[in-house]
Amino acid sequence: xxxxxxxxxxxxxxxxxxxxxxxxxxxxxxxxxxxxxxxxxxxxxxxxxxxxxxxxxxxxxxxxxxxx
Numbered sequence: 477x478x479x480x481x482x483x484x485x486x487x488x489x490x491x492x493x494x495x496x497x498x499x500x501x502x503x504x505x506x507x508x509x510x511x512x513x514x515x516x517x518x519x520x521x522x523x524x525x526x527x528x529x530x531x532x533x534x535x536x537x538x539x540x541x542x543x544x
Contacts, residue, residue, distance in 0.1 A: 482489075535541045 484492075
């Protein structure tokens with residue numbers, strides 16, 4: 477009976493598991509690129525939303541962009 481080879485050697489996997497279990501951070505910030513997906517993208521979305529809302533309030537208060 478044939479078995480598949482693992483993607484990563486067992487020793488390397490155990491090394492990574494020990495590293496991630498001993499890092500003192502929140503679970504969602506332990507990976508290499510997790511700061512990008514958990515922090516940077518939501519901050520960028522929130523910033524762009526606030527800018528667009530501010531622009532809309534400014535346009536409404538000054539009467540800019542009315543159709544006719």
